[in-house]
Amino acid sequence: MNEINRLDNILCFSLYSVTNALMRQYRPYLKEFDLTYPQFVVLLALYEQDNISLKELGEKTLFDSGTLTPLVQKLEAKGYLNRVPVPEDERVKKALLTEKARDLQTRISDIPNQLRCSISMNDQQLTTLRQLSHQLLEDL
DSSP states (O other): OOGGGSGGGOHHHHHHHHHHHHHHHHHHHHHTTTOOHHHHHHHHHHHHSOSEEHHHHHHHHTOOHHHHHHHHHHHHHTTSEEEEEETTEEEEEEEEEOHHHHHTHHHHHTHHHHHHTTOOSOHHHHHHHHHHHHHHHHHO
16 A cells, blocks of 8 residues: 555544544533534634624534534524524524523633643644644635
8 A cells, every 4th residue: 555545644534533532522511511512613603793694604613504504403492592584684594692602601612721721732833733724724
């Protein structure tokens, strides 16, 4: 087998493995709030900017509508947000955080900081990694 095609030499597999490992690290922190990681991402996006259309929410989270719609429905069922029609166009829905979500904002938003303590890379390494991942995403 060609050395370059070995699984541990393929960038995509490396990124996939890291992503899965990070998701496992988040689970205990999210369990307290009955959230999955994708639901957590949606909440973080709404904490940055509440009362946005589902289309805008999809653009912020990079979730397509087929992925976002069930996430939003589950978050609504759990009492974290409400979907409300836009008066000018009832077909367009906006996502609004509930009182429950706002009350938990500080604790939920702090989860990445709590997880940071378990990562041995220094801040500069993590910043470089984040910059490189943004650059790679732009290239794709």
